[in-house]
Amino acid sequence: MTPLARSTLLMTTEQCRLCQTDSELQLSHILPAFTYRWLRESSGNGHIRHSLEPNKRVQDGLKRYWLCSSCEELFSRSETAFAGRLFHPYLAASGRVIRYSDWLLRFCTSVSWRVIRFYRDEGHLNNWESDALGHVSEAEIVWREFLLGRRQNPGTFQQHLLPVDQISSASADLVPNINRYLMRAIDMDICRGSRSIFTYSKLGRFIILGFVHEPNLNHWKGTRVHATHGFVEPRKYMVPRALGGYLNDKATKMRDALDSVSERQKAKIDEAFRSNVDRYIGSDAFVAMNADIELFGDEAFSPRG
Numbered sequence: 308m309t310p311l312a313r314s315t316l317l318m319t320t321e322q323c324r325l326c327q328t329d330s331e332l333q334l335s336h337i338l339p340a341f342t343y344r345w346l347r348e349s350s351g352n353g354h355i356r357h358s359l360e361p362n363k364r365v366q367d368g369l370k371r372y373w374l375c376s377s378c379e380e381l382f383s384r385s386e387t388a389f390a391g392r393l394f395h396p397y398l399a400a401s402g403r404v405i406r407y408s409d410w411l412l413r414f415c416t417s418v419s420w421r422v423i424r425f426y427r428d429e430g431h432l433n434n435w436e437s438d439a440l441g442h443v444s445e446a447e448i449v450w451r452e453f454l455l456g457r458r459q460n461p462g463t464f465q466q467h468l469l470p471v472d473q474i475s476s477a478s479a480d481l482v483p484n485i486n487r488y489l490m491r492a493i494d495m496d497i498c499r500g501s502r503s504i505f506t507y508s509k510l511g512r513f514i515i516l517g518f519v520h521e522p523n524l525n526h527w528k529g530t531r532v533h534a535t536h537g538f539v540e541p542r543k544y545m546v547p548r549a550l551g552g553y554l555n556d557k558a559t560k561m562r563d564a565l566d567s568v569s570e571r572q573k574a575k576i577d578e579a580f581r582s583n584v585d586r587y588i589g590s591d592a593f594v595a596m597n598a599d600i601e602l603f604g605d606e607a608f609s610p611r612g
């Protein structure tokens with residue numbers, strides 16, 4: 308192959324999934340890179356494991372060639388604002404009042420948009436009936452147009468943000484790693500209730516829900532992300548009861564996945580733990596582990612109790 312032919316091949320372009328212009332696409336994260344960076348740096352041993360593939364250390368989350376450089380830049384602006392003005396300040400002091408402006412709705416919408424594109428584009432919704440797919444397609448268009456500045460707000464396809472923190476009172480049905488899940492997990496999903504559909508993105512202490520179809524808006528209080536400004540502060544949040552069960556199920560899945568780690572991997576984890584004990588003590592992973600020990604005692608250590 309001549310050098311010319313080779314460079315011609317490298318210059319092939321594809322359509323950006325956000326602005327739909329043909330461009331050389333960038334490799335970008337589905338869930339923002341800074342959350343994985345935080346998870347690694349606060350793990351006490353510098354490594355993370357994907358909850359569904361715990362035998363592999365996953366350092367950096369899922370990535371796809373989806374966006375042109377200007378759309379990538381658009382997303383990174385609201386990510387920087389979210390990381391610097393909310394994500395890290397909340398970790399430092401979850402009880403404080405934090406004011407946000409329009410960057411929060413942009414950030415949440417960009418995350419929900421990426422999640423809905425991931426599940427739809429990669430075939431996870433193929434067996435959904437046409438009504439539900441219609442809602443998905445409508446939400447995707449509205450979120451995309453909002454992100455591109457062609458709409459003032461996402462209308463009924465609202466974004467909701469639920470900050471979470473340590474649970475300090477146990478109820479009988481809670482799984483004994485619930486605090487580790489709530490405080491630290493990075494996760495995504497598309498969920499369907501009896502009538503509602505929403506995207507679910509969990510970035511450490513923050514849960515972002517993108518409403519794809521929600522006929523019961525009055526079941527949610529205090530979680531809606533406003534278009535121009537608002538506050539994240541200690542308050543009574545009201546969410547549907549089913550969400551509590553859903554989070555507990557998610558924590559159970561994480562526990563089961565970690566429980567399936569091979570003996571060889573368990574030995575590696577033990578060794579990494581022993582050689583990093585000093586770094587682990589005082590890390591956020593240690594704080595979350597202790598929160599589970601306070602609630603569940605020895606049961607917190609062994610996945611199967």
Ligand SMILES: [Zn+2]
Pocket residue numbers: 323324325326327328374375376377378379
């Ligand atoms: Zn673009």
